[in-house]
Amino acid sequence: MAIIGNPKYEARINHHLAKYETKRSAVMPLLYIAQEEYGWVNPEGIDEVAQILNLDPTQVKSIAGFYTMYSEKPKGKYWLHVCTDLPCALQGADEFYAWLKEELGIAEGGISEDGMFTVEHVMCLAACDKAPMLQCNFRYVENLDQDKMRALLAKWRQEAAQPVAAAAGE
Amino acid sequence: MHILLRGRDIANFKELATYEKHDGFAGLKNALAMSPAEVIDVVKASGLRGRGGAGFPTGVKWSFIPQHEPVKYVTVNADESETGTFKDREIMEENPYQLIEGSLICAYAIQAKAVYIYLRGEFWDIGDQLDACIEALREKNLVGENILGSGYDCEVYTHLGAGAYICGEESALLNSLEGYLGQPRVRPPFPAQKGGGLYKEATVVNNVETLANVPYIMREGADAFKAIGTEQSAGPKIYCVSGHVKRPGNYELPMGATFRELLYEHAGGPLHEDRAFKAMLPSGGSGPIVPLTDEVLDTPMSYEHCAEIGTIIGSASIIIMDESVDMTWVASKVTKFFAHESCGKCTPCREGTYWLDKVIDRILDGRGTADDVQRIADVAENMAGTTLCALGDFAANPIIHTIRHFPDDFAQHVQA
Known part of the structure; x- marks a missing residue:
């Protein structure tokens, strides 16, 4: 599918176009919509956002590249952002992150063999009192340890095996 | 009893009916009964200073907005990304209406056309909650046209960032909101001036916690607020x-x-x-x-x-x-943060944070020399004050002050 002409997104796109003084201001919300449709910000999504906003695709791509929450490559179904910044690291986040990569058998930014997981470390997520923590598809998962994380990974694998696509995260 | 974290004292405080029952929008109603200039005077008299970090007097900031300009904006800085900061998140999760009420009082005081709440992208669920709050307020004539029959019109919108610390810097935030790279602007013109704010219009940019204080000030008065805290740090x-x-x-x-x-x-x-x-x-x-x-x-x-x-x-x-923590490691952690978050616009910060990170890694690996410690101190001192925004100074601080206070932590890693 595309985002242009897709009834799923029409109301949201119009809402964003209406709330700003310039069309260009809607580039960030529209990039989120492209990422939702394609799973990542791919060239088709960039072109469509550019077309909607009367921008050059290069201008849109520069915005996508500047921010960490737009992925410019395919990723796993569950995108895990582990905070390893100072407050979390004081509570063991570096060790937790190293363990998680080993548990999933992937390096930073890679996709697990079953296509399920991509894991990356990120800077402070405003949850410093609940470390170790991560965001899974941008939902907060806090106060973690290895046992809790193993249980969550099993739960997500089970959800993904269901015929109906389940919502990510908690 | 809390003033800002009232959600901890009152059950269901994030519901509009509960908020209204506990003096919600009493501050806004008082403000609407005054002239905009009188509202600014009250906030000035309260001694409230910006809670985003700089501590600039809030009422003074509002008074910089030229009243004769036809279009003005309020932008709420909800990009909360400073390492170790998680207060604005709790305010918005548990006490969303107080933030919106404070934003509307600010908007009325400067006669703004609209409020944009700039949230860090990871707060998208807070954005959804705020959007629902805004619609609930519209039904009660507290957002939109002719608010409570005052003749004053104001829209409130949310905007999501997408993961960039620099967008908490006010001019970078404005660029990001306009759909440009989130990089700082050359000032002047400042955001409060024509040409320097959102869409080149005069704009107040205030932190979430700053604005969440304002309903209390307008409800209980400047003296009640000033009675809390110290002489120069009220509230x-x-x-x-x-x-x-x-x-x-x-x-x-x-x-x-x-x-x-x-x-x-x-x-x-x-x-x-x-x-x-x-x-x-x-x-x-x-x-x-x-x-x-x-x-x-x-x-x-x-x-x-x-x-x-x-x-x-x-x-x-x-x-x-x-005492188990090595301050060289702390310097490294904080430097990696700034190296990652440097927007790349100013050379001293872009190159400085990159090389600081490399040299500290070398020191931590045991391959560094005493000269390297002096080198990173020099690099940091030469970054400070040389960039368009404060991030260059921020990135210099962890190096300069860890070396100053904890020289032995560095010395243990290097050979003379």
């Missing part, structure tokens, strides 16, 4: 405590309470009984680190008292480290 403050304490979390106390009260009475003291406190970053990664001595513990948490001990209270993101 309550949310202190975000993280690191090696028993009970990390947000604590709302008056400005001027001591670090000792916060860390022992509220945060429970050292996480490990057998390890003493060693150091504290009182304003996240960006403020000067201090050894956690008795003198520091007995210092009141205010703008003026923190200056006396060589640091800042800033956003009050208080990161505590015990």
Whole structure:
């Protein structure tokens, strides 16, 4: 599918176009919509956002590249952002992150063999009192340890095996 | 009783009916009965200072907006990304209407056309909640045209960032909101001036916690607010405590309470009984680190008292480290943050943070020399004050102050 002409997104796109003084201001919300449709910000999504906003695709791509929450490559179904910044690291986040990569058998930014997981470390997520923590598809998962994380990974694998696509995260 | 974290005292406080039952929008109603200039005078008299970190007097900031300009904006800085900061998140999650009420009072005071709440992208669910609040308020004629019959019109919108610390810097935030790269602008013109704000119109940019104080001020009066805190630091403050304490979390106390009260009475003291406190970053990664001595513990948490001990209270993101922590590692962690978050516009910050990170890695690996410690101090000192925004200074702080206070932590890694 595309985002242009897709009834799923029409109301949201119009809402964003209406709330700003310039069309260009809607580039960030529209990039989120492209990422939702394609799973990542791919060239088709960039072109469509550019077309909607009367921008050059290069201008849109520069915005996508500047921010960490737009992925410019395919990723796993569950995108895990582990905070390893100072407050979390004081509570063991570096060790937790190293363990998680080993548990999933992937390096930073890679996709697990079953296509399920991509894991990356990120800077402070405003949850410093609940470390170790991560965001899974941008939902907060806090106060973690290895046992809790193993249980969550099993739960997500089970959800993904269901015929109906389940919502990510908690 | 809390002023900012009222959601902790009152059940279902995030529901509009509950908020209204507990004096919700009384502050806005008082404001609408005054002239915009009178509202600014009240906020000036309250002594409220910006809670995002800089501590600039809020009413004075509002008074910079030229009244004759036909189009003005309020932008709420909800990009909360400073290492160790998690207060705005709790305000917006548990007390969303108070933020919106404060934003509307600010908007009325400067006669803004609209309010844009710029949220960090990771707060998208907070954005959804705020959108629902805005629609509930529209039904009650508290947002939109002719608010409560006052003749004043104002829209409120949310906008999501997408993961960039720099967008908490006000001019970068405005660029990001306009759909450009989130990089700082050359000033002047400042955001409050025509040509410097959102869409080149005069704009107030205020932090979430700053605006969440305003309904109380307009409801209870400037004197009631000024009675809390110290002479130069009025009102309550949310202190975000993280690191090696028993009970990390947000604590709302008056400005001027001591670090000792916060860390022992509220945060429970050292996480490990057998390890003493060693150091504290009182304003996240960006403020000067201090050894956690008795003198520091007995210092009141205010703008003026923190200056006396060589640091800042800033956003009050208080990161505590015990004696097990190597300050060279802390310098490395904070430097990696700034190297990652440097927007790349100014050469001293872009190149400086990159090379600081490389050289500190070398020191931590045991391949560094005493010259390397001097080298990173030099690089940091040459970054400070040479960039368009404060990030260059922020990135210099962790190096300069860790070396100044903890030289032995660096010396242990290097050969002479």
